[in-house]
Amino acid sequence: MITGEIKRYLRDQGMIKVSRSLKEINAKAYRVHEALFAERGREPGLEEIAEKIAVTREELVMAMEAGAQIESLQKMIYQGDGSGIVLEDKIEEPENGQESLLNKMLLEQLLGSLEAKERELIYLRFFQEKTQMQIAGELGISQVQVSRMEKKILKVLRERID
Numbered sequence: 001m002i003t004g005e006i007k008r009y010l011r012d013q014g015m016i017k018v019s020r021s022l023k024e025i026n027a028k029a030y031r032v033h034e035a036l037f038a039e040r041g042r043e044p045g046l047e048e049i050a051e052k053i054a055v056t057r058e059e060l061v062m063a064m065e066a067g068a069q070i071e072s073l074q075k076m077i078y079q080g081d082g083s084g085i086v087l088e089d090k091i092e093e094p095e096n097g098q099e100s101l102l103n104k105m106l107l108e109q110l111l112g113s114l115e116a117k118e119r120e121l122i123y124l125r126f127f128q129e130k131t132q133m134q135i136a137g138e139l140g141i142s143q144v145q146v147s148r149m150e151k152k153i154l155k156v157l158r159e160r161i162d
Helices: 002-013 020-040 046-053 057-066 097-112 116-127 132-139 143-161
Strands: 076-079 084-086
Touching: 020 046, 020 057, 046 057, 097 116, 097 143, 116 132, 116 143, 132 143
Parallel strands: none
Antiparallel strands: 076 084
16 A cells, blocks of 8 residues: 555656646646647747747756656666666766776877887777778788787787786
């Protein structure tokens, strides 16, 4: 009984408290949007809607954001063979500027320690995203040689990182 009451309260009131005035503006905006769309046959702009309901553009945007549907981070967005992907899995972490700078410095140091031909191969392969066949043509060697060189260079770079 108590669980049902809590669920009903959350459904009716929402998980986030939104003021009555924002709810009213959002409801009016929705009705005006529908009416303008039907009348003009196109999506009305924010300024048009705000003017019709006598609020500022900023108030309208706040009301629309407050009335937006909330999605759970645990919402299943893909269900596959026994495993699924939730929304949280698709959110990228913001890049850490300091870590990015340190990685760039390390990369420059490592590439600087390579011979010119090795550095060129790595540049063509990973920065220009060329295939081994394209690199072989540019360097005047076979694809097999490119593959072996690449493998050797990456092994050396891994050892130097560790």
